[in-house]
Amino acid sequence: MAEIAVAFALGQVFQILNDETNLLGGIHKDFSNIRDELESIQAFLKDADRKAADEANTNHGIRTWVKQVREASFRIEDIIDEYLRVIHVVPHLGCEASICKITSLIKTSISRHQIATKIQDIKLSISVIKERSERYKFQPSQEPPSSSSTRMGSLFIEETEIVGFKLPRDELVGWLLKGTEERTVISVVGMGGLGKTTLAKHVFDSEKVKGHFDYRACITVSQSYSVRGLFIEMIKQFCREAKDPLPEMLHEMDEKSLISEARQYLQHKRIIITTRMMHVAEFFKKSFPVHILSLQLLPPDKAWELFCKKAFRFELHGQCPALLEGMSNEIVRKCKGLPLAIVAIGGLLSTKSKTVFEWQKVNQNLNLELQRNAHLTSITKILSLSYDDLPYYLKPCILYFGIYPQDYSINHNRLTRQWIAEGFVQSDGRRTSEQIADEYLSELIYRSLVQVSTVGFEGKVKSCQVHDILHEMIVRKLKDLCFCHFVHGGDESATSGTTRRLSVDISSNNVLKSTNYTHIRAIHVFGKGGLLELFTGLLSSKSRVLKVLDLHGTSLNYISGNLGNLFHLRYLNLRGTKVQVLPKSLGKLQNLETLDIRDTLVHELPSEINMLKKLRHLLAFHRNYEARYSLLGFTTGVLMEKGIKNLTSLLKLCYVEVDHGGIDLIQEMKFLWQLSKLGLRRVRREYGNAICASVVEMKHLESLDITAIGEDEIIDLNPISSLPQLQRLKLKTRLEKMPNWISKLEFLVEIRLGLSNLKDDLLRSVENLPNLLKLGIWDNAYGGEILHFQSGGFPKLKELYLARLNRVNSVLIDKGSLLSLEYFIIAKIPHLKKLSSGIKALDNLKVIDFRDMSTELVESIDPKKGQDYEIINHVPQVLIRHWIGPKLNDFDIRSIH
Incomplete structure (x- = not known):
């Protein structure tokens, strides 16, 4: 972790040397010296970090040295942030310019002198640290030791102990025994502990496979492998199997000769690899056919079967006694289907007395047992291998999952924006920080460290999480590395000066008052309770380097007026709180990139928000789930003043109620040319031309949402010439005709129309969109x-929603239409009494959801007496809902299937 800290400190030093051309006299040279010293230290840090993290290493001097490097790096980050705050100080709003100038000059002079003194102190301490490193003889960029010992046990598991592998085993055997006569790779992919090696060895040893191949080899590849060593071992095994003599001078051969020898045996053969990294499996596709088997977590019944096999293997006939069933079920649930965890914990419990007291003790102290019990340390060792193998820039990203509570599904955008705000993600000049952060997350998913929780209809990740046991390992690392301090309801411990982040699960005022905020860079509060208003006021007055403040879903009622003191704040999440007003001092947050006030009570933004030139994501709307649905009343946007043209960094802006600022406000939006998402509400007829003129300047626009001020308001959007990147379009307004440009949107994946009152041309104009x-x-x-x-028509359409269409009495679906449809929702179409027989041909349909439909239609599909039941008989899930109120989602639901 010191390697990460130094890397970020170096990044900031490079940044300030590049960006700040007018550094104080002498400071430029000091920062250059610090950079040089850090670079020389960095070469040895991977080896030093590994030795410090090795529990078997009792050399406390090494751990102390690594800790000192980390703390020095933190101090460098802090001093750079303090320097930037001083030289970019914003005068207090509303005071006289001359007074401000004099006061600011005095304060700045004192602060700059203090900064210069601190920099000299840091230079001295780094020099001492560098000299001290020589006595420990660190090796530059040395790889971690072999991991083969932690995997070796997987190669010797008896067949009787294997559970839940029948289907993947049969699939692997089928791939091995069938197929074309060319070299083929079969990849078994999944997170550590799923049993990839166990499965592969089980298939390797099966009699079917043995009888099909002339020779076989089973090789374990450690993290510290050598290519020569792999080829030599492979050739040895092939020769033994084929009863061939070993090639002469095998150990002296170069790699080219070894490859030639191996190719003789591997030509037209099958190869199985197991890996945690999807990109390793996909790498081979460019050379020959590849089959990929993604191994999954065990389902509950198989998890229970495996647990009982391990815990009661030699007694009670392999059955769990009734008095232990409840406790055992709870333990199995905590394993979340991970075979390694189930086997290890079941093995531990097999050595315990079969009493509730003993098992409860293990269950309650499972987190502690994972650290100290020899039966369970293999779990954390195997999971740690995946973490240790990460490049330095991904390590803080995976550690961030530990800040969130266990089993917490994290929104994709929320997570990546926080990474960006923390400085974990750097733009390369070609792609945005958001695009690079998305790639980081994808890489963690491909490495089987992060699990996808929900996926959008277009296949993009919406939310994700880590396995609970991996979460436990991450939390321990967070504490060891001072990455995050955890505050619980009864926790009175104050933070140390090196703590960089706080994770607060229940707001405890005593703890929050005792916290030293000076060095805190991120605060995440979960749950409700506590007087958060006092906390935010105290935070704003004391914090100097805070970059992330996430109060999502808390009981916060208002924000302190001195919020603007948080000069370095980049990410502010107030979503789901009861905040009604944002203070004018918001305009002083010159580094703010994300402001999330969705589902708050804020309806008007202060004009000072237009001073935030680095703001990238302005997410501001409230949705009314407490009443029955109303198209125009369901979502409320915010009011903004003129001056929005200054927000030239904006990528997302939704939703603005434009009738407040009118045409002048809309015309200013043409300067927001970087926008990828725009949402406008309460649009009047006379705004049409201005909207079209502004929107066409947004060459990167991917999402456009326009809602009229009234049901009969006609908005003419035909003047828009082209929106080449548009992916989502939502129009809730009367249209005289469908705009011509819509049928040319080749990247459009979603379109939603409301109130448009269009006739025959509606479906014809969108049915041939290639990616809809x-x-x-x-x-x-x-x-x-x-x-x-x-x-x-609609060859790729997956989801179809037909709702509140008062004139429609018939929906016809021809054979050959909607061939990819999976979800079909039909809601409140009062005159629709009968279903189209064409639904029978929709073979991919998974769900039909009827909401507030006529009695005649519902009775027609009744399984017992409905004459049209055969139309929907093939659909796996058919739901009938009736709204019972008063809230939006208050439905009485029954399922036919």
């Missing part, structure tokens, strides 16, 4: 009686 996956026709978007899906 989701279509919503809502609230009288269609003014005809027959909605006709013709053959060949």
Whole structure:
């Protein structure tokens, strides 16, 4: 972790040397010297970090040295942030310029002198640290030791102990015994502890496979492997199997000769590899056929079977006694289907007395047992291998999952924006920080460290989490590395000066008052309770380097007026709180990149927000789930003043109620040319031309949402010439005709129309869009009686929503239409009494959801007496909902299937 700290400190030093051309006299040279010293230290840090983290290493001097390097790096970050705050100080709003100038000059002079003194102190301490490193003889960039010992046990598991592998085993054997006569790679991919090696060895030893191949080799590749060593071992095994003599001078051969020898045996053969990294499996695709088996966590029944096999293997006939069932089920649930955890914990319990007291003790202290019990340390060792193998820039990203509570599914955008705010992600000049952060997350998923929780209809990750046992390992690392301090309801411990982050699960005022905020860079509060208003006021007055403040879903009622003191704040999340007003001092947050006030009570933004030139994400709306649905009343945006043209860094802006600022406000939006998402509400007819003129300047726009001020307001959007990157389009307004440019949107994946009152041209204008996956026709978007899906139309559509169409009495689906449809929702179409027989041909349909539909239609699909039941008989899930109020989602639900 010292390696990470130094890397970030170096990054900041490089940044300030590049950006700040007018550094104080002498400071430029001091920072240059610090950079040089850090670079020389950095070469040895991987080896030093490894030795410090090795529990078997009792050399406390090494751990102390690594700790000192980390703390020096933290001090460098702090001093750079303090320097930037001083030289970019913003005068207090509303005071006289001359007074401000004199006061600021005095304060700045004192602060700069203090900064210069601190820099000299840091230079001296780093020099001492560098000299001290020589006595420990660190090796530059040395790889971690072999991990083969932690995997060796997987090669010797008896067949009777294997559970849940029948289907993947049969699939692997099928791939091995069938197929074309060319070299083929079969990859078994999954997170550490899933049993990849066990499965592969089980297949390797099966009689079917033995009888099919002339020779076989089983090789374990450690993290510290050598290519020569692998080839030599492979050739030895092949020769033994084929009863061939070993090649002469085998150990003296160069790599080219070894490859030639191995190729003789591998030509037209099958190869199985197991890996935690999906990109390793996909790498071989460029050379020959590849089969990929993604091994999954065990389902509950198989997890229980495996647990009982291990815990009661030699007694009680392998069955769990009734008095231990409840406790055992709880333990198995904590393992979350991870075979390694189930086997290890079951093995531990097999050595314990079969009493509730003994098992409860293990269950309650499972986290502690993972650290100290010899039966369980193999779990954390194997999971740690994946962490140790990460490049330095991904390590803080995976550690960030530990800040969130266990089993917490984290929104993709929330997580990556926090990484960016913390400085974990650096733009390369070609791609945005958001795009690079997405790649970081993808890499963690490909490495099987992060699990995808939910996926959007277009295949993009919406939320993710880590396995609970991996979470435990991460939390221990967070504490050891001073990455994060955890504050619980009864925890009175104050933070140390090296703590960089706080994770607060229940707001405890005593703890928050005792905290030293000077060095805190990120604060995350979870749950409700506590007087957070006092906390935010105290934080704003004391914190100097805070970059992330996440109060999502807390009981916060208002924000302190001195919020603007948090000069370095980059990410502010108030979503789901009861905050009603943002203070004017918000305009002093010159580094703010994300402001999330969704589902708060804020309806008007202070004009000072237009001073935030680095703001990238302005997310501001409230949705009313407490009442029955109303298209125009469900979502409320915010009011903004003119001056929005200054926010030239904005990427996302939603939703603005534009009737407040009018045409002048809309015309200013043409300067927001970087926007990728724009949401406008309460749009009037006379704004049409101004909207079109501004939108066409947004060459990167991917999402556009426009809602009229009234149901009969006609907005003409036809003047828009082209939106080449548009992926999502939502129009809730009357349209005289469908805009011509919509049918040319080749990247469009979603379109939702409401109130448009269009006739025959509605479906014809969008049915041939090549990438359309989701279509919503809502609230009288269609003014005809027959909605006709013709053959060949909507070839890729996965989700179809038809809702509140008062004139429609027939929905026709021709054979050959909607061939990819998976989800079909039909809601409150009062005159629709009968279903189209074309639904029978929709072979991919998974769900039909009927909401507030007529009694005649519901009775027609009744399994016992409905004449049209055969139309939906093939659909796995058919739901019937009736709204019972008063809230939006208060439905009475029954399932036919």
